[in-house]
Amino acid sequence: MTKPVQQRTLKTRAKLIAAAEVLIAKEGYTALRVEDVVQKAGVAKGTFFAHFRDKDALMDRLIGAHIDRILDDWEKAPAPKTIPEVVAIMSPLLTFLTSERYVFDVVMRYSGATLIEDIGPIAMTIGRFDELMCGWMEVGEYRADVSPQLLSEGVQAFFFQAMALHFCALHSDIALTDRLQSYLSAWLIVKTESPSASCT
Amino acid sequence: MTKPVQQRTLKTRAKLIAAAEVLIAKEGYTALRVEDVVQKAGVAKGTFFAHFRDKDALMDRLIGAHIDRILDDWEKAPAPKTIPEVVAIMSPLLTFLTSERYVFDVVMRYSGATLIEDIGPIAMTIGRFDELMCGWMEVGEYRADVSPQLLSEGVQAFFFQAMALHFCALHSDIALTDRLQSYLSAWLIVKTESPSASCT
DNA sequence: ATTAGTTATTGACCGAGGTCAATTTCTGTA
DNA sequence: TACAGAAATTGACCTCGGTCAATAACTAAT
Numbered sequence A, B: 001m002t003k004p005v006q007q008r009t010l011k012t013r014a015k016l017i018a019a020a021e022v023l024i025a026k027e028g029y030t031a032l033r034v035e036d037v038v039q040k041a042g043v044a045k046g047t048f049f050a051h052f053r054d055k056d057a058l059m060d061r062l063i064g065a066h067i068d069r070i071l072d073d074w075e076k077a078p079a080p081k082t083i084p085e086v087v088a089i090m091s092p093l094l095t096f097l098t099s100e101r102y103v104f105d106v107v108m109r110y111s112g113a114t115l116i117e118d119i120g121p122i123a124m125t126i127g128r129f130d131e132l133m134c135g136w137m138e139v140g141e142y143r144a145d146v147s148p149q150l151l152s153e154g155v156q157a158f159f160f161q162a163m164a165l166h167f168c169a170l171h172s173d174i175a176l177t178d179r180l181q182s183y184l185s186a187w188l189i190v191k192t193e194s195p196s197a198s199c200t
Numbered sequence C: 001a002t003t004a005g006t007t008a009t010t011g012a013c014c015g016a017g018g019t020c021a022a023t024t025t026c027t028g029t030a
Numbered sequence D: 001t002a003c004a005g006a007a008a009t010t011g012a013c014c015t016c017g018g019t020c021a022a023t024a025a026c027t028a029a030t
Helices: A007-029 A034-041 A043-052 A057-078 A083-097 A101-110 A119-139 A148-166 A176-187 B005-027 B036-043 B045-051 B053-076 B083-097 B100-112 B121-137 B149-164 B176-187
Strands: none
Touching: A007 A034, A007 A043, A007 A057, A007 B083, A034 A043, A057 A083, A057 A101, A057 A119, A057 B121, A083 A101, A083 A148, A083 A176, A101 A119, A119 A148, A148 A176, A148 B149, A148 B176, A176 B149, A176 B176, B005 B036, B005 B053, B045 B083, B045 B121, B053 B083, B053 B121, B083 B100, B083 B149, B083 B176, B121 B149, B149 B176
């Protein structure tokens, strides 16, 4: 109860993470192999799995940490007021999530936690994303007929849709940010404009 | 050129698919192992990979076929005119895609083809989905300020978002169809209604 | 019918993620 | 300091998807 975790535990975990980060910096997430990580960290294979449930748990942590760093910038910057500004601020995250198909897949799979107990790093970042978005929705001049919460969920949906189509051969010709912008323009209908030809 | 494919090829492939279908009916997609398929089909392991690039290629085909059967019903039925009707007709597909997390993941991964050459069965069904949706968008009384194509892409985005949150511990309390309905109500703003409190 | 060339099948083998009983290291207590 | 119990580490072993050189089966041409 007093000291359930030993010093060497932290040290070993740090070694594993450091080794993984070096390897990823060199070869990317897709190419990472557990064998290489433990070899570089100088520990046995079993040790890895004493620290991480599986390979994906490490990925969850590393990718989550990367996303967190990007979201830190979102928080530091002034809230975007227009749709182009929203897209612009989102751009670094789009770039990271589409840098490797594998990264996108991991984020998709871990963006929602299955059990409440194990809300992992990536799932946490989705929470941050959502919170930030809700804030932006309130300060910008967007439609007011639906709640900021729903607006935020929609932005998330289009955010992922834009990336999914980016990976698709039939649609990858259109720039990711352009597509997202046209989605958001349609979703977050700007307040001051009156609907063009709908009220007959 | 005349007969590039032999009879036994078709027979072997049919045996493999039949074996897989039996196993899946019994244990589900998640539990399917290639070893079991080849054993039940009475062929060697290598044969499997002479017929399918990898395990996922078989899954693509089987899951794609299942989705196709569901979409056949969509096509047979009269086009839904209201949002509740749209959700109702979509319900069987939602049920199938959320029956196993693994199925959802496979569909996500294969819904967009990486190369134009290998548009697989699942990617084809997304095309059908899109086409059907475009048709429905035109006959229903939905917003006219954006193209049916964009409307359809949005429906797709919300369709997947609803399922993703369904798998998420934080959000799985709300029924899948209810969530989708509230998404679509906000996205496909019905024409006849005038926007409530937006034009100040 | 024989044969040459093509296509399909085989199964031993590999790679990489993941497990676990045995062992070592650590910590608090007498 | 000695020792008992807990925690961390080890590496042989397992599973399962996937490969490939060798072999068998098929086809068409002479």
